[in-house]
Amino acid sequence: MDDRVLAVLDLYHARMLAERGQPREAPGGRDGGQDQRMRAIGPDTGRFLNTLARGIGAPVILEIGTSFGYSGIWLAEAARATGGRLVTMELHGYKSAYAREMSERAGLADHVDFRVGDAIGLIGAMEDRPGLVFLDCWKDLYAPCLAAFLPKLAPGAVIVADNMMRPVEPGIAEYARAVRAVPGIGSVLLPVGTGLEISRLPTE
Numbered sequence: 001m002d003d004r005v006l007a008v009l010d011l012y013h014a015r016m017l018a019e020r021g022q023p024r025e026a027p028g029g030r031d032g033g034q035d036q037r038m039r040a041i042g043p044d045t046g047r048f049l050n051t052l053a054r055g056i057g058a059p060v061i062l063e064i065g066t067s068f069g070y071s072g073i074w075l076a077e078a079a080r081a082t083g084g085r086l087v088t089m090e091l092h093g094y095k096s097a098y099a100r101e102m103s104e105r106a107g108l109a110d111h112v113d114f115r116v117g118d119a120i121g122l123i124g125a126m127e128d129r130p131g132l133v134f135l136d137c138w139k140d141l142y143a144p145c146l147a148a149f150l151p152k153l154a155p156g157a158v159i160v161a162d163n164m165m166r167p168v169e170p171g172i173a174e175y176a177r178a179v180r181a182v183p184g185i186g187s188v189l190l191p192v193g194t195g196l197e198i199s200r201l202p203t204e
């Protein structure tokens with residue numbers, strides 16, 4: 001981690017602290033366009049993702065749920081270190097724009113492709129074959145996203161899904177069932193952060 005990346009992570013950590021105790025519900029609902037909460041993974045999950053991504057060295061990492069870009073910094077840093085690229089998808093343009101600014105500030109923007117829109121449609125149009133996926137959008141979309149990206153993954157690809165232990169939300173159990181039912185897949189729930197389901201596709 002170089003100093004520019006560490007400085008940007010510190011800015012996010014300050015914003016996370018300021019968010020503590022604020023209501024989870026955004027005015028106008030989660031997609032009302034006024035949601036300023038980062039809803040970000042914590043630093044433990046960030047470090048875990050960075051370590052995993054550096055180990056896998058996938059040419060393309062896919063993130064579903066950019067939000068304001070915190071998890072993307074950890075993933076993009078790994079992509080830069082391994083000569084890869086992060087493709088990150090977010091429904092809301094204002095969140096993606098902030099994430100892009102922060103990645104520029106961290107010196108990582110050349111390694112990130114920001115896509116704005118509904119992830120299901122964006123995945124459908126995607127030509128890349130990701131070797132690592134980080135799934136962190138609204139939880140009721142996990143299983144539909146899995147169905148959309150599964151045929152596009154590289155052999156042996158790894159999928160990491162966040163919030164598998166908390167908060168308990170509709171869609172999580174459905175995703176756990178769906179991912180574990182993929183033929184030949186190996187999957188395990190790890191108590192890192194709010195719970196990560198790590199799943200690896202067969203190599204052929």
Ligand SMILES: C[S@@+](CC[C@H](N)C(=O)[O-])C[C@H]1O[C@@H](n2cnc3c(N)ncnc32)[C@H](O)[C@@H]1O
Pocket residue numbers: 038039040041064065066067068069070071072089090091092095117118119120136137138141
């Ligand atoms: C939990 S936050 C992601 C946090 C981020 N990964 C981080 O740790 O910094 C979930 C994000 O998914 C986005 N999202 C929800 N539904 C989506 C969809 N259909 N397509 C793309 N993004 C979506 C939300 O707008 C929200 O910003």
